[in-house]
Amino acid sequence: MSFADDMRAATASMWDAAVGHRFVDELWAGTVDDAVMARYLAQDALFLDRFVALLGAAVATADRTEPRLAIARQLGLVAGDEDDYFGRALARLGATGPADPQPATQGFLDLMDEARGSYADALTVLLVAEWLYLDWASRDARKPDDWLHREWIDLHRGPAFTTWVDLLRTETDRIARDADPATRERMTELFTRAVDLERAFFDASYGGS
Numbered sequence: 001m002s003f004a005d006d007m008r009a010a011t012a013s014m015w016d017a018a019v020g021h022r023f024v025d026e027l028w029a030g031t032v033d034d035a036v037m038a039r040y041l042a043q044d045a046l047f048l049d050r051f052v053a054l055l056g057a058a059v060a061t062a063d064r065t066e067p068r069l070a071i072a073r074q075l076g077l078v079a080g081d082e083d084d085y086f087g088r089a090l091a092r093l094g095a096t097g098p099a100d101p102q103p104a105t106q107g108f109l110d111l112m113d114e115a116r117g118s119y120a121d122a123l124t125v126l127l128v129a130e131w132l133y134l135d136w137a138s139r140d141a142r143k144p145d146d147w148l149h150r151e152w153i154d155l156h157r158g159p160a161f162t163t164w165v166d167l168l169r170t171e172t173d174r175i176a177r178d179a180d181p182a183t184r185e186r187m188t189e190l191f192t193r194a195v196d197l198e199r200a201f202f203d204a205s206y207g208g209s
């Protein structure tokens, strides 16, 4: 197994708890309560801001042109199409102004700030965020009718998004292959923290932390 696969296998129970979360089930069914969706998206708007900074750090620290350009293109999509969804979704849900970060969100902001220091660290956190979302969004099921739910699924699935996650996985494996044991250990620690936070982030949408 590759390094990325090993890290995922090591976190399987928490990974599966996030991918199979009640929020994901309700999103697919189109039954997420508007208050839950509003809480989730308001927190995710805070996440997205720092996620764009993390993508920028990966653009800056990549050691090859090809991945640097691929990451830059994805940064453009997040700052474009995805930001457009947020604007429409939060307006429809009546969200006013930026939210205060809940503990899971703050945990992610801190993790992303830490991970900006090196390509290895940035890649690892990007990989979890995108791979785990690809996983829950790739269910083979009928999509919900309401654009609020359907578009959030569509932003995280399909051939282009799958290619993007493949690149993150390939890059993570390449960097880990050449890295010293301390770096690999640090990558594993960041990966595990990120998976835990993904689960906690979904929980928080229901008023937990």
Ligand SMILES: Cc1ncc(CO)c(N)n1
Residues within 6 Å of the ligand: 044, 047, 129, 130, 133, 198, 201
């Ligand atoms: C919390 C969270 N994790 C991952 C993604 C997708 O990158 C997102 N939008 N929000």
